[in-house]
Amino acid sequence: MLASLAQPRKADASSIAIVGGGASGALMTAHLLRFAGDAIRLTLIEPRAKIGRGLAYATEHESHRLNVRASNMSAFPDDPDHFWRWLRANGHRGEDRFCFVPRLVYGRYLGSLIEDRLAESNAPHVRWLRESATSLNERDGSVTLGFSGGQTAVFDMAVLCCGHEASETLEAPFVSPWEDPSSWNTAPNSTILILGTGLTMVDAAIALSESGHRGPIVAISRRGLLPQAHRRVDVAPIAQTELPSPATLAPVLHWLRARARDEMRSGGDWRSVIDGLRPHVQAIWRAMPSQSRRRFLEHARPWWDIHRHRMAPEVETKLRALQESGQLRILPGRMLVVNAKRDGASVSIRPRASEAVVRLDVFRIISCRGLTSDPRRSSNPLVAQLVAEGYARVDPLGIGLDVDDRCAVVDARGRASERIFAVGPMSQAAFWEAIAVPDIRLQAALLARRLTEQALDCGGGAGRRQVGGPR
Secondary structure, eight states: OOOGGGGOTTTTEEEEEEEEOOOOHHEEEEEEHHHHHHSEEEEOOOOOOSSSSSTTOOOTTTOOSSOOOOOOOOSTTTOHHHHHHHHTTTOOOOSTTOOOOOOHHHHHHHHHHHHHHTTOOTTTTTEHHHHOEEEEEEEEEEEEEEEEEEEEEEEEEEOOOOOOEESSOOOEEEEEETTGGGTOOOTTTOEEEEEEOSHHHHHHHHHHHHOOOOOOOHHHOSOOOOOOBBBOOOOOOGGGGGOOOOOOOHHHHHHHHHHHHHHHHTOOOHHHHHHHHHHHHHHHHHHSOOOHHHHHHIHHHHHHHHHHSSHHHHHHHHHHHHTTTTSEEEEEEEEEEEETTEEEEEEEEEEOOOOEEEEESSEEEEEEEEEEEGGGGGOOOHHHHHHHTTHHHOTTSSSSBOOOOOOOETTTOOEEEEEEOOOGGGEEEEEEEEHHHHHHHHHHHHHHHHHHHHHHTTTTTTTOOOOOSSS
């Protein structure tokens, strides 16, 4: 019963709901616990059985690796060795901090940040509510959340950490890359088609092969671009003064290419430049006019993604082995028609720069075409309700909710809320770099500090209508 989870209240403590317990929610909760102590009563709302296991970290496949080295995956930016110490304390045998650990291990780390605190008998100011939030209303100086079970709870503030969503609901012959191939692959010698050639395709192809699939794997995307791999490189120091004005996209891209060429001419690596630019990316994006952002998404994003979001070296080795054996083929082109059959599908494909049509008989089609970022296509009833009732609005580019530079959600009238905030993928329209842990942890740290200061400045939640528990 939800009511049995009602939290003891302190008259001088503000209450905050963190909606979503994947990576974003776990990091947000961890930072609020760190900054606020018992000055704020926290409720983490997450229906799944484990905290920190969102779409990326719910995998149980050992070959699904982080695409960021361990040294940059601490939950706390001011304590860069926190994750490494956790790894060593929990028996990880990686040789150094450059290692890329399985994502399932990182999911356990994220969960431990909260679950260890929940287990403490002296931590009544934090709880985990295993429910699905389906609605949110802001009125009378408070935020009311509704749950799928029909009950409600009132808080002073809410932080939306809903995270990534799978791109679509799939029916045969289409299957999800997040499913274990052994659950659906009853024809191990058949041809499998993968839509997309990014990091999700890499994971899907390796999982398919390691589950015993022996037949051909064909991966198709418009350009056929594969993610680059990490190398041990030093970060190139890039000063803000070096950067061109982001008023238009072309000068920024021209500068980046020239800077990478200069680095390589001097014996360096282009990766050093991409990594050196990372601290400036959010500022460049926020200063870029909407039209330049749109042009980036339409024309430059595929090249940015394969250089910016790289795969672990050991993952690259496995992928190259699949290609060299002939089992995996990368095909630039477009899928035109899918005719479903009892045992799969007949697919018509037009290769890039060709008028010919190639027909392929496949057993299944794994859809790796990306994640849902447009709130108007969200399957989350809470997101749909926020937009429909005007508590939030979709960014003009359709890649997230509109938020201001404080992560405050902007409503349909253009007003930034003082009580509803969003971090992680939901805020990528405003910050762009808001989907990877190194960026989300900075967001979480800054917002946690602001909310703690706001709660203390207001004297906690005293005098405001609040429940802090379902009713």
